[in-house]
Amino acid sequence: MKTNKAFISLMSVALVGSMLAGCSKDNAANNAPNQGAENGQAENAAKGPSGEITVLTQRTDIVDTVFKAYADEFNKTYPDVKVNFQALSDYEGQITVRMNSDDYGDVLLVPTSIPLADTPEFFEPLGDLAEMSKEYIGLEERAVDGKAYGIPIAVNFSGVLYNKKVFNDAGVTKAPRTIDEFMSALRAIKDKGDATPLYTNYADGWPLTQWEAVLTTVAGKVDYVNVDQPNTDENFVSGKPHYELYKVMYDAAKEGLIEKDPTTTNWEASKADIANGKIGAMVLGSWAIGQVQALAPNKDDIAYMPFPTNASEIIMPLADDYTLGINKNSDNKEAARAWIDWFVKESGYPTEQAGGMSPVIGAPLPETLKQFEGTDVKFELQTPAKAGQEGLVDKIDKDAEIGLWQPEFKKRIIEAGIGNLDESYDDIMKDLNDAWVKSRAKVSGK
DSSP states (O other): OOOOOOOOHHHHHHHHHHHHHHHHHHHHHTTTTTTTTTHHHHHHHHOOEEEEEEEESTTTTTTTTTTHHHHHHHHHHHEEEEEEEETTTHEEEEEHHHSSSSSSOOOOEOOTSSSSGHHHHOOOOOOOOHHHTTTTSSSSGETTTEEEEEEEEEEEEEEEEEHHHHHHTTOSSSSSOOOOHHHHHHHHHHHSSSSSEEEEOTOOOOOGGGGGGGHHHHSSSSSSIIIGGGGOSOSTTTTHHHHHHHHHHHHHHHHSOOOOOOGGGHHHHHHHHTTTTEEEEEEEEEEEHHHHHTTOOSSGGGEEEOOOSSSEEEEEEEOOOOEEEBBBBBBHHHHHHHHHHHHHHHHOHHHHOOOBBSTTTTTOOHHHHHHTTTSEEEEHHHOOOOOOOHHHHHHHHHTTOOOTTTTHHHHHHHHHHHHHSSOHHHHHHHHHHHHHHHHHHHHHHO
């Protein structure tokens, strides 16, 4: 798929999806085994990979139920592969520690904290990017030197998960569009007094990284993240997207619009609380919609909106969820690859559990995407980096030790907002921007 400023309207996505679905069926028919194949050939094809693999996941909530059912289904096709699962509650934190050794499973989610250029040090190449792009979308995020190292478990969109009833009860009957409207809605929920307006999930840490995914929406342009950002010295300056984005977090904390004691938050409990109307909103990817709806007394109460923006256009960025990769040290790479392809194509996980689009070209669209038909919300892929600047944002970020996709500076913002740190929001932004400017000059040579 061409990603260069590729606007994906709902109607065109549906049309392309239905066309490609037809092509997929035709290809399946054309590639069906020859019914006259010799018995020996059929037996060899049926045998397939064998051995034992360990699959690491972040889904602590369904690892003992849904995932075990997946393994049973997988074994109907691959009976000689034994699949074990390990769920990590703090996936990013725990997996990066394990990756200091060779023992990090056979199949795992590629950590977002691993710089793109370092991916081949830990993961097995899955194939040629150009060739695999005929079958999957979203491979570019983990591609190095023309090789794909990860296949998305889903293609998500990012925004705000909210309880519509909580908002309605507070007198907010229309999803806020601008930052001022959003803050006013949170204040109305606080005044009502029945729910925590905005839940940060501070203690778990990783949910705070979900805020970075809506930077495109705040910027209002698909060029910002990969094209504009690595070429500016004003990344955290007042009026710029990063400043506006995290000012929402700071102001919400300062005004008491978040949980009373952020250090005691709990991710699993928060899903039940927003489902039951004890929380108004959380900044999360679309993958969370299905998880929360499954817990809600009335699933229609659980809704999704774009992150508030003052930009002229409302863009909800399409991006990979985690990508599945293979540990380059695995002893069962053939079985690991069989699991990845089956999981993405056959399990139903991308739409049923991840709440996004399937990365398989031609797969049906999920209901969560159809809900925005007829609105002014645009779904767009981010413009890829300029030639020669692939991975530059990651390199600057790593050298500057900012942690765009880490929770640390978000926690600092919240701590400052609630008064635990003696620094202002502008102090924090200046500190981050100074580090960015210094490292950008060092890394890019400009």
